[in-house]
Structure formats: C-alpha cells, structure tokens
Amino acid sequence: MTYIYSHTTTQSHRTKTQPRQEQFRKFKLKSAKKEEFTRMIPSKHRAFAKEPEFPGKTDLIKLKIDTDEEHPIAQSPRRIPYWQEDFLMKKLELWQRAKIIRPSPYPWTAPIVMSNKKKNID
16 A cells, blocks of 8 residues: 655745845854855755644645555553643644644554654754
8 A cells, every 4th residue: 555645835934035044153163164055044944844843734745655565563651741732733733734743544653752852952
C-alpha cells in the first residue's frame, strides 16, 4: 500500500521581506562563511520564515512512502505530564490552523515526545 503526502503553498506564511541579519548574529561562523551567508540572504529570503511558529510549506515536492504490505507496529501512547498538556494542545491547535499538521486517517503514527530546549546555547 502506498500513501502520498504533499503540502500546498500558502502565500500568507511566506516571507515577503528579507530576514533581519541580526537574527543570524548568534551563529558563530568564520569570517568568510559569515560574508557568504550575508550575501546569500537577500536572494534566498523566501526560504526564511517570518515567524518561527509558521515555518511555511511547499508544493514543489511530493513525498511518497511505499509501505509495501507492512503493518504498523503498535506502540502505547506516551503520557504527557499534566503541566505540559495545555501547552501541547495549544501548539497542536495552532499548527492545525496553520495547516502544518492535520489529523491522519492512517494507522502509521508515532507517540509524541516532548523535550525542552536549552536556554543558553553558545
């Protein structure tokens, strides 16, 4: 059995202005790479999201996953800590409204794993 997954492009989430270069100052690049990156930004500005919450989508590719005759492996859902439930539900609703995710009718799913980002990454 084969499933096809594709996104459609929505202009509302594409960046129409160049990303601010100060957003990239935190990356520690060597001088030559920094110059190359700075020159590249204006020509590739549409590849950068305006807001991290809305990374954007493309209709340029389609992903085809050939599952052959394999059956899903059953996994128990992981328990989400009570203090993270509200945060998770808000994120899922936001991503669903932004059409980043959608409910799946297929049994091929995996449990959600929540992890915190480090605050200071040097």
